[in-house]
Amino acid sequence: MKTLILIDVQNDFMPGGPLPVPEGNLIVPVINQIQGYFDLVVATQDWHPKNHRSFASNHFNKKTYDSIVLHGMQQTLWPDHCIQGSSGADLHKDIEPNRIAAIFRKGMDPEIDSYSGFFDNNHQLSTGLSGYLKEKGISEVHFCGLAADICVYYSILDSILEGFSATLIEDASRPLFPDKFDDIKCELAKLGVRIITSNELRQK
Ligand SMILES: [Zn+2]
Known part of the structure; x- marks a missing residue:
């Protein structure tokens, strides 16, 4: 079963939002074009309480993008x-919603961030996404969404740990820090992740 996972295609990560991913809006039409190539589409949604400790506003005398140690883990402090x-x-209003079978929410524990759609950053709490995919007999997953170098990246790493083979659809994703993204792509490729463009799906 060909499976597409949309990571955090949410308004706050779009240009103009509080945590904007450059060109994040440009992935929306690409995602809509490729949904039909998949038998199953699922999405993740960053879903924080207001008092989430990943927000700089919840720390005294800290600025956004400062780094702190939170429960033994390095934590970047983000804008709310x-x-x-x-x-x-909300997911971007133009994302075609009808084929999204399930939405997995993450980052709900105020003390722990959750970049990956599978587990929190301490690898203690599962969202259930892995079990959901496995129950459906899925072994290969395609990823897209925001941000390619953070939540998509960590989701891909967890998918490999969970035994899935992973593909990143590059033009259906955008990184928060484009300058460093080549290094991340190299790392993913070394781990066996396929990196493709949406055109390659159309050619199949
Ligand atoms: Zn978040």
Whole structure:
């Protein structure tokens, strides 16, 4: 079963939002074009309570993008984003929703961030995504979404740990820090991740 996982295609990560990924809006039409090539489409949604400790605003005397140690883990402090129930946490309004079979929410524990759609950053809490895919007999997953170098990247790493083979659809993703993205792509390729463009799906 060909499976597409949309990572965090949410308003707050779009240009103009509080945590904008450059050109993040440009992936929306690409994602809509490719959904039909997949038998199963699922999505993830960053879904934080207001008091989430990944927000700089919840720390005294800290700025956004500062780095702190939180429960023994390095934690970047982000602008407030994707607050539960806010319009900023909604999927982009132009994402065609009808084929999205399930949405897995993450980052709900105020103490622990969750970049990956599978597990929190401490690898203690599962979202259930791995079990959901395995129950459906899925062994190969395609990823797209935002940000390619953070939540998509960590989701891909976890998918490999969980035994899936992973493909990144590069033009259906955008990194938060484009300058460093080549290094991440090299790392993913070394791990056996296929990196393709949406055109390669169309040619099949
Ligand atoms: Zn977040």
